[in-house]
Amino acid sequence: MGKSFSLEGQSILFETSDTVATAALRAGIQSFGHSQSGGQLGVFCGIGQCQACLIVNHQGQVVEACLTPCVEGAAFSHLMGSGGIHV
Amino acid sequence: MSEAAQVLVVGAGLAGMSAASALADSGISVRLIEQAPVIGGAVLRQALQGTDPRLHGPHQDYGSRLITRMQQQRNIQVSRSCQFGGVDSDGRVLLVHSSQGSHEMLQPRALIVAVGATERIRPRPGWHLPGVMTAGSIQVGMKTSLTAPPGRIVLAGTGPLLLAVGAQMTRMGAPPLAIVEAANPLGRWHQALRLPFVYGLEAADYWLTLKRAKVPIWMQSEVTDIAQQEAGLRIHVNTPKGIRIWDIDSLGLHDGIFPNDYGFSRSDHLIWRNAGDCHEALGARAAAAHGELVANEIGALLKPGSATVRPAALKRLERERSAQALLKLVYQHDEKPMLDQLPLHTVICRCENRTLGDLKALGEQPTVREIRLLGRFAMGACQGRFCGHWVQCLSGNEKKLSKSVLMAAHWPSRPLSIQGLVTTADHLGSNSLESVT
Amino acid sequence: MQEFDLVVAGAGVMGASIAWHAVQQGLRVAVVDAIGPAAAASGASDGAVSVASKKPGVLSNMADTSLAYCYELAQPGGPLEHVFFPRPSYFFASDQQESHALDELVKKLREMNGIAQVVSDESKPTDFLLGLGQSVQRLVEIGGEGHMLGYSATHAYLQHARAECFWRTQVTSFDESDGSILVHMGSTSVKAKNLMLALGLGTGQMLPWLPVIPRAGQLIVTDAGQGFVQSLPGAMTAASYLLSKSRDSVGDFPTPVVIDPLKTGQFLIGSSREPHNDATRTDLTILKALLARAVDCYPALKHRRVIRVFTGVRAAIEDGLPVVGKVPGHSRVWVATGFEGDGICLSALVGREMAAAIAQGTPKDDMKDLSPCRFELKRKY
Numbered sequence: 014m015g016k017s018f019s020l021e022g023q024s025i026l027f028e029t030s031d032t033v034a035t036a037a038l039r040a041g042i043q044s045f046g047h048s049q050s051g052g053q054l055g056v057f058c059g060i061g062q063c064q065a066c067l068i069v070n071h072q073g074q075v076v077e078a079c080l081t082p083c084v085e086g087a088a089f090s091h092l093m094g095s096g097g098i099h100v
Numbered sequence: 101m102s103e104a105a106q107v108l109v110v111g112a113g114l115a116g117m118s119a120a121s122a123l124a125d126s127g128i129s130v131r132l133i134e135q136a137p138v139i140g141g142a143v144l145r146q147a148l149q150g151t152d153p154r155l156h157g158p159h160q161d162y163g164s165r166l167i168t169r170m171q172q173q174r175n176i177q178v179s180r181s182c183q184f185g186g187v188d189s190d191g192r193v194l195l196v197h198s199s200q201g202s203h204e205m206l207q208p209r210a211l212i213v214a215v216g217a218t219e220r221i222r223p224r225p226g227w228h229l230p231g232v233m234t235a236g237s238i239q240v241g242m243k244t245s246l247t248a249p250p251g252r253i254v255l256a257g258t259g260p261l262l263l264a265v266g267a268q269m270t271r272m273g274a275p276p277l278a279i280v281e282a283a284n285p286l287g288r289w290h291q292a293l294r295l296p297f298v299y300g301l302e303a304a305d306y307w308l309t310l311k312r313a314k315v316p317i318w319m320q321s322e323v324t325d326i327a328q329q330e331a332g333l334r335i336h337v338n339t340p341k342g343i344r345i346w347d348i349d350s351l352g353l354h355d356g357i358f359p360n361d362y363g364f365s366r367s368d369h370l371i372w373r374n375a376g377d378c379h380e381a382l383g384a385r386a387a388a389a390h391g392e393l394v395a396n397e398i399g400a401l402l403k404p405g406s407a408t409v410r411p412a413a414l415k416r417l418e419r420e421r422s423a424q425a426l427l428k429l430v431y432q433h434d435e436k437p438m439l440d441q442l443p444l445h446t447v448i449c450r451c452e453n454r455t456l457g458d459l460k461a462l463g464e465q466p467t468v469r470e471i472r473l474l475g476r477f478a479m480g481a482c483q484g485r486f487c488g489h490w491v492q493c494l495s496g497n498e499k500k501l502s503k504s505v506l507m508a509a510h511w512p513s514r515p516l517s518i519q520g521l522v523t524t525a526d527h528l529g530s531n532s533l534e535s536v537t
Numbered sequence: 538m539q540e541f542d543l544v545v546a547g548a549g550v551m552g553a554s555i556a557w558h559a560v561q562q563g564l565r566v567a568v569v570d571a572i573g574p575a576a577a578a579s580g581a582s583d584g585a586v587s588v589a590s591k592k593p594g595v596l597s598n599m600a601d602t603s604l605a606y607c608y609e610l611a612q613p614g615g616p617l618e619h620v621f622f623p624r625p626s627y628f629f630a631s632d633q634q635e636s637h638a639l640d641e642l643v644k645k646l647r648e649m650n651g652i653a654q655v656v657s658d659e660s661k662p663t664d665f666l667l668g669l670g671q672s673v674q675r676l677v678e679i680g681g682e683g684h685m686l687g688y689s690a691t692h693a694y695l696q697h698a699r700a701e702c703f704w705r706t707q708v709t710s711f712d713e714s715d716g717s718i719l720v721h722m723g724s725t726s727v728k729a730k731n732l733m734l735a736l737g738l739g740t741g742q743m744l745p746w747l748p749v750i751p752r753a754g755q756l757i758v759t760d761a762g763q764g765f766v767q768s769l770p771g772a773m774t775a776a777s778y779l780l781s782k783s784r785d786s787v788g789d790f791p792t793p794v795v796i797d798p799l800k801t802g803q804f805l806i807g808s809s810r811e812p813h814n815d816a817t818r819t820d821l822t823i824l825k826a827l828l829a830r831a832v833d834c835y836p837a838l839k840h841r842r843v844i845r846v847f848t849g850v851r852a853a854i855e856d857g858l859p860v861v862g863k864v865p866g867h868s869r870v871w872v873a874t875g876f877e878g879d880g881i882c883l884s885a886l887v888g889r890e891m892a893a894a895i896a897q898g899t900p901k902d903d904m905k906d907l908s909p910c911r912f913e914l915k916r917k918y
Contacts (some may be wrong), residue, residue: 029246030138035245043350044230049761049802052453055230058219060136061183064451064481064515069763072201073840074517079237080198082137084182084239092763096410188821215862274872365819445542467573467704473688481844511819515760515842522829522839 018041018087020068021046021094034059034066034079045078046091067092074085105131105177106402110184114159115383116214117166117377118391122364124173126399126406130207131197133182138244140169141454142216142236143384159384166388186513187211191369195513196520197269203520210371210398213364214391217357222257222435222458223490226326227353228447231333235354239265241399248274251349256280256323258431259356260303266315267306275313277348280321280337282355283433287319291429293497298385299423318344323439326351355435357381358501362485363509371401384418389413439493448494449487451480459495466495468506478506481515539565541701543895544720544729546708546743549579550878551873552688552735553694554888557616562896566700569722569727571707577737579880581816581849583756583797583805584835585772586683586882587626589866592782593645595858595906596879601651603886607683608652610885615887616697621685625771625795628779629662629834634790635776639677640781642902646679649897656680668769674835687881693889707738708743712756713867727851731895733871734864737852744864746915748855751814752877754807755823755848759841761802768798773834781810792830792900796838806831808849810880816848853877861887862908871895871911 015026020037027036034056034069038044045054057065059079066078069090078089107118110132120132135142144163170176185194185203193211195204219236226232235255242248248269251275255262266276285292292300310317318339325336333351337344360378373379374389375394392413402405444457454477459466462475471477477491478484484491488507543559548570559566564888572575586607588600610617630636637659646655655677659665662676669676695702703722705740711732712719717730734740741749778793797805809823824846832838853862854875864870873887890904 021125031245032128032137035241037248037469038241039247041250041349045124048451050453052447052450052480053228053230055233056237057233057450058486059234059240060487061514062482067481070201072520073763074201075760075763075840075842076198079240080135080181080183082199093765186819188819188824189815190820192821195820244572365817467576469573469575469688470692472574473580473686474692483845509817511846512843515844518759518828518832518837518841518843521825521843522832524825535795 016083016085016090018085019085020089021091030077031083033068033081033083033089036083039079046093048092069094104206104258105208106128107131107210107212109212109214111141111214111216111376111378112139112178113214113376113387114143114163114166114178114393115378115391116141117170118388118413118536119212119214119375119395121166121170121173121175122395123399124170124175126403126435127175127511128399128402129175131179131206133179133184134184135181135198136244139178139180141244142240143387153161155272157287162388162412178478182218184213184215185516186365186511187367187370187372188365189367191367194368194516194524196516201517201520203516203524205524208370209402210373210377212373212394212398213360213378214375214387215360215378217381218360218362219261220358220489221353221356221486222355222438223446223448223487224323224326224353225443225446226328226333227454228450229326229328229333231349232326232351232353235261235265235352238350238352239268242272246288248272250274252332252347253298253350254275254278254280254323254346254348255352255354256337257354257356258282258433259354260431261354261357261425263303263306263310263317265352265354267309269307269346269444270313270315275310276352277315277346279310279315279317280323281317281319282322282435282438283431286432288430288432291426295426295430296419296423299427306354313320320433323351323353339421363507364513365511366507371398373398380421382420382424386429389416389420393417430483439490442494442504448490449477449480451482451487452476456494459491462495464496471506473493478528483507483510538726538728539701540565540728541565541730543567543731543733544708544718544727545700546567547718547734547735547737547739548574548691548695548702548704549577549735549737549880550575550691550694550884551876551887552733553691553698554884555733555873555891556700557694557698558888558892559895560698560700562708563845564890564892564896566637566698567703567707568695568698568700568726569703569706569720569738571705573704574695576877577693578849578851579687581756581847582687582878583772583795583807583813584684584686585795585797585880586621586685587640588649588651588682589626589628589679590644590778590883591879591882592783592857593641597649599646599886600879600882601649601653602680605652606885606889607685614691615687617690620689620706621683622686625656626679626682627666627771627773628677628679628776629673629773630776631672631791631834632674634780636675636872638776639675642776643677643716647651652681654680654688658756664828668835668837670832670834670836670905678836689832690881690884694884711870713869718869731869731871733873733891735873735896737874738850740852740872744872744909747860747909747912748915749875750855751812751850751851752816753809753811753813753815753818753848753850754878755809755811755819755827755846756805756807757843758847759806759825760839760843760844761916762841768802768804769796769835772797775830775834787826792826794827794830794834796831796835799882801906804838806838814850816850818848819846851877851882853878856911859883859907860909860912861891861904862910866914
């Protein structure tokens with residue numbers, strides 16, 4: 014069985030060299046939901062500059078998916094999603 | 101390393117690695133940071149399992165030699181998954197370690213920023229939809245994960261990068277559905293012939309790869325609309341043969357490579373130089389040469405008398421400068437009509453979801469305050485990195501509203517977690533030593 | 538040559554308010570600015586309209602009158618409609634010194650008995666307001682105060698004024714001669730019956746004898762966080778802020794911090810008081826201190842990111858009071874500057890009073906403490 018993490022409860026397989034962004038794209042996941050301003054979230058620039066691929070990690074921190082290494086068993090959520098810390 | 105590094109190099113691409121290596125050669129201690137989990141930058145990015153020759157093209161040999169040389173140099177400390185957070189007025193640099201979520205503060209004597217060029221993306225209706233990304237992002241993804249992205253992909257915009265990415269995708273077994281190029285490079289063959297032989301070779305290589313896989317390359321064509329479908333995107337493409345409508349899964353956009361002019365805050369207490377494409381977008385061959393030259397300059401400032409003349413590097417830069425100028429001519433086209441025809445509902449500021457209509461509502465020649473505080477452009481997480489140039493073009497303000505004011509130097513250079521900031525340790529280079537691998 | 542009853546130099550919140558009020562007085566008004574509306578401190582500020590934050594005495598009394606007047610101006614059709622909003626404000630203490638400052642604050646407001654009123658004084662703040670940190674030992678809630686973004690107020694006053702605006706134009710000098718002033722602004726000049734200098738720090742160039750000094754303040758902008766934000770109902774200000782206003786050194790009390798929730802879900806965290814005028818200066822040690830105190834008081838901020846830090850340079854006057862009134866040695870030149878961050882709150886009142894004074898030709902009695910004449914000796918020598 015391959016290594017996996019979850020995003021909004023959906024299990025995603027990853028390879029050692031993957032970031033959350035590359036693993037999600039390979040799994041066909043393009044949308045990471047919306048931001049508070051109504052903007053669409055998802056991978057765009059791939060190098061941590063556009064701030065469109067924002068997700069929430071298991072520590073409740075907002076991070077760029079394209080800069081986030083994959084961790085076995087980690088649970089990420091959308092910015093306006095079900096997990097994270099709503100403050 | 102028990103002492104703080106004298107020079108911080110941001111970006112372990114060709115320019116950064118070249119600069120780090122040259123500095124180390126002259127006995128200067130270097131801290132080299134790379135935001136990705138792997139070094140190599142846009143051109144060489146090393147997948148963790150090892151390199152894949154299908155992806156690296158003509159720069160592979162030079163790159164491997166550079167990396168091997170760095171491995172043997174004792175006074176370079178490399179930190180991966182480490183981002184540059186900005187410099188404050190007193191020369192304090194903030195670094196972010198994204199694996200741990202922790203921050204680190206340093207005060208090097210000099211800073212070399214070698215973060216590569218900016219990929220410019222022109223707004224198009226629907227470019228904010230999921231599934232639309234930059235061609236560069238597709239390239240980075242392929243080089244990191246060693247697999248091609250799934251589904252029906254179209255690459256659109258302008259520039260040789262479209263051909264490079266398309267060819268790389270093809271070699272990975274997943275050719276793009278089509279390439280849509282706004283310019284007419286074939287029509288400028290007489291200029292193209294004056295390019296250095298290696299350029300022609302590289303282009304021919306990409307071209308043949310694509311042709312063999314029967315990838316259509318549409319010239320003088322552009323994507324004029326992107327709409328969300330239940331599964332995928334529907335794009336409208338304006339071609340010389342009329343409008344084409346395609347159903348696809350992803351769209352990779354790219355409208356040219358430009359130097360990184362994003363407003364980093366500066367300090368009088370720090371010697372600062374930009375190196376490589378970040379300074380002047382001349383491509384891979386020039387990047388390494390420029391890295392060497394910048395290292396030489398900084399080395400001379402830190403250790404007077406240690407400078408050497410580098411005629412080979414200077415010649416290389418001159419050659420690449422001419423080549424890039426020619427390439428610009430080959431790819432020249434007018435993008436103004438495309439901007440003039442943008443519908444008002446086109447999103448311009450992606451972060452805050454602000455449209456062209458919102459910009460026009462600010463009236464004639466809005467001031468920076470009006471654009472930001474009333475219009476809420478460039479106020480989001482990316483602070484104008486992606487919309488700044490277009491707001492300038494589209495607000496009718498080109499002459500009076502300089503981009504440097506709209507995207508003025510500020511701190512931080514990227515969003516920083518407050519948790520990280522309050523727990524920032526004041527390290528003096530005592531972070532865990534990582535060897536170059 | 539164009540002629541005006543009043544030329545207002547400086548399109549910050551003060552100049553904009555004076556312009557609107559002057560138009561209400563029936564005057565023909567022009568507003569001139571080297572850049573545009575709210576280009577300096579007014580556009581790099583928070584939006585507190587507060588009596589509590591003012592030094593006791595003249596400024597607090599003016600603030601209360603101005604605050605009450607803001608409600609009037611925010612009525613439907615008024616210039617501050619959609620701009621000024623009532624909002625509770627909170628002042629808190631983490632130690633004895635700060636608690637003492639809160640005692641003084643409560644006393645001041647009770648004695649004033651104006652529109653800003655102490656609503657509650659909590660010794661168990663965490664039971665009272667959601668999300669407060671344990672270090673918040675006492676919380677005073679004040680009702681009646683409000684929120685008004687500096688830029689929005691400036692823009693609103695100007696929109697409603699419909700005065701003649703000259704942007705990207707600088708007033709370089711003026712010549713006064715029987716009954717009229719020739720105002721030189723770059724390549725043009727205009728005639729004015731009166732000239733109002735509301736130039737913030739720039740006033741020092743026109744009137745070099747006025748001791749206008751800079752006070753830079755760094756402000757931190759956060760992102761909007763995650764989910765649907767349940768933010769604070771109003772800004773939280775550390776009581777040490779009140780102490781820092783009366784003393785210039787910041788060494789011996791907890792970092793003064795203001796945590797201001799914005800409508801977008803973002804927070805504005807500020808601010809420092811640095812004796813320089815460099816709007817590009819960022820100081821990581823100061824920022825760290827501000828954020829550390831902010832997180833202590835409102836731990837949820839740990840999950841936010843800083844997306845920008847900006848510096849607003851406020852104009853202050855050496856003796857701590859703004860200068861408002863007729864400029865000595867001139868019969869028709871007026872000044873209104875040196876509000877050091879209190880400009881947004883006082884703009885309503887000062888606008889009204891200055892416009893009235895200009896229309897009638899005489900300065901008002903109740904603002905004589907702020908008259909520039911107190912520096913007349915400096916002017917002569």
